[in-house]
Amino acid sequence: MEKYAFIKELTKKYLDGDLSTLRMDYNSTKIATVDVIYEDYNKYRFDYILEIDKESKKVKFLKHFCEYGRDQIGLKRNKVFEDAVKEYLFEQI
Incomplete structure (x- = not known):
């Protein structure tokens, strides 16, 4: 999971939250759905898909x-x- 560790930093910087879960569903060879689940300082959970x-x-x-x-x-x-x-x-691909 170290490959996507930078998503944690992006979540903190742009969404002001702590990354909780990162889901990547590969719908086909060219399409993937990315679900960034994060928490704010009040412990509310958010999904960004x-x-x-x-x-x-x-x-x-x-x-x-x-x-x-x-x-x-x-x-x-x-x-x-x-x-x-x-x-x-796209830097990683």
Whole structure:
């Protein structure tokens, strides 16, 4: 997992949270869904979900939310975070 340790730093820098879980689901040979799960200083958990296209080198925002009880609170996207993730991941490929 050291390969993706830099995502922890990006999460802290751009989302002001501590990385809890990083999920990467490979939907096909060219598309992956990345779910960055992080906590803020109040211990609330957030999900930031992106779709990565390896061929076109594009990042598509899917969802950013916080689950609170039975509710799911939608949050704004952070384009700077997305660009930083994209830049980092495509350096690794």
